[in-house]
Amino acid sequence: MKIAVIGAGSTYTPELIKGFMEISKDVNIDEVVLHDIEKSSEKLQILYEFTQKLVKGGFKIKKTFEIIEAVQGADYVIFQFRVGGLLARQNDERIPLSHGLIGQETTGIGGFACALRTFPVVRKYVEIVDKYSKATIINFTNPSGHVTEFVLNYLGFDRFIGLCNIPINLLKMISQIIGCKMEDIFLKYYGLNHLTFLEKVYVKDQDITEKLMQNMKLHLANIPSQEFPEWVLDALRLYPNAYLRYYLSEKTMLEKLKKEGIRAEKVLSIESKLLELYKKIDQIPLELSQRGGSMYSTAAAYLIRDLSLSSGTMHIVNTKNNGAVNNLPDDYVLEIPCLVKAGRVFPVTLGRADEFAVGLTHTIKMYERLTIQAFLEKSKQKAIKAMLLHPLGPGIEDAQQLLEEILKSNRDFIDLG
Incomplete structure (x- = not known):
């Protein structure tokens, strides 16, 4: 098996390699190719040398700046690139804040700018993957759900699965609270990436929703009470994704962002420290946890394993609804539980979604599609x-x-005519 990692200059890459090492006992990985643009050559070299030390003679690791070489003959391709890098993310956060709006990399106006900047590169890379391989693409590139909507519904490339680390962390937390295995849990979980809702929790044949909600309340996501008071959960009767705070506690979150400063600047500092550590050590440092993205490597690696083995296991991914939520359109790309079989993901039946979730989903989905149309039509x-x-x-x-x-801050990336 050949796996290509596009955007491998990321400091997340060692965690991803660790995930591949964990599944290599179940599937035969021949080589992992690390790709990034030449502008990131120093970072890629550091990550290449560090991951070589991690695998210690296991599967081969190669690096290249040539996208065709990276994906040619690949079985799986992982997208984890950030168009414009963290400097572009700084603008995504800073510009909205200067207008009194939420500055966040995946939602609101920050996510809007990020999406417009990302679409042309995604289109280029998807076309290359399609031409030179039969690979399935697993996408972490943000905004992940919006990108998946673009690829599945506008590019028509169906070997594309959007992935996020939030669902696997949710499953892990619930398993720890209940004291059961993650694979014993089934969630009635639906919505858009970073705008999802947990309605029901089942462990084996038991509906434990009420018991779990009373036990965990806000502690599950560590959300401060002033940002998401308990009475809101009691009113919604849903356990929301933490990103819903930006919508329902907009004033509070805006003041918090102004006070705490731009996250991208903190991430730049963390990345610099991690790169220095990678030069000196041969094991993944604890400091990587400061970067965020917990368990993303586990989500990606286990999905690759189960796709390869046609295991019949359940994964929560971004894909077309296809009847899973029966009061939302079939072609909406949603984040939902899917059965992994025959190298594909098949959404499982969830029934009706809550009206509150449906209302927000419709609004944000129409925003996503207008943004895609703006890019395609240069409008x-x-x-x-x-x-x-x-x-x-x-x-x-x-x-x-x-x-x-x-547009001015992204003139090298966005063209709306």
Whole structure:
């Protein structure tokens, strides 16, 4: 098996390699190819040398700046690149904040800019993967669900699975609270990436939802009470993704972001320290936990393993709804539980989604599609419509100026004519 990692200059890469090492006892991995752009050559070299020390003569690790060489003949390709790097993420967070809006890398206007910057590179890479391999692409590139919507519904490439580390961490936390194995848990869990809702929890043949909700409340996600008070959960009767705080506690979260500063700047500092550590040691440092992304490597590696073995196991991924949630359209890309079989993912029947979740899902899905259309049509008008539709977006007072600032800061990446 050949696996290509696109964006391998990321400091996350050692965790990913560790995940591949864990599954190598179940599936035969011949080589892992690390790819990044030449601008990231120093980082890629550091990660290449460090991962060589990690595998200690196991499967082969190669590196290349040539995307065709990386993906040619690959069985799986992982997208984990960030177009524009952390400097672009800084702008995604800073520019909205300057207009009194939430500055966040995957949602709101920050996620809007990130998506427009990412679509052309994703399209280019997907076309290359399709031409030179029969690989399945597993996508972590943000905004992951929005990117998956773009690829499945607008590019028509179906060997593409969006992945996030939040579901696997949720399963892990529930297993620890209940004292059971993760594979014994089934979640009625649905929504969009970073906008999901947990409605029911089953352990083996028991519905433990009420018991679990009373026991864990907010402790599961460590959400401060002022950001998400318990009465909100009692009213919703849903356990929400932590990102819902940006929608329902917008004022509180905006003040928090202004006070704490831009996350991208902190991540830049963490990455610099990690790269220095990778030069000196031969084991994954504890400091990597500061970077975030807990268990993302486990999610990716185990999905590859189970796709390869046609294991029939359950994974929560981003893919087309296809009837899983019967009061949402079949072609919506959702984050939902899927059965892994025959090298594919098959959504399982969940029934109806809660009306509150449906309402937000419709709104954000239409925003996603308008943003995609803005890119494809090079339309500022569609971009403005997308911004005005998003609950965290601007009003008409700021929309035009905000869009121009985004386009100016991303002039090397975004072309809306």
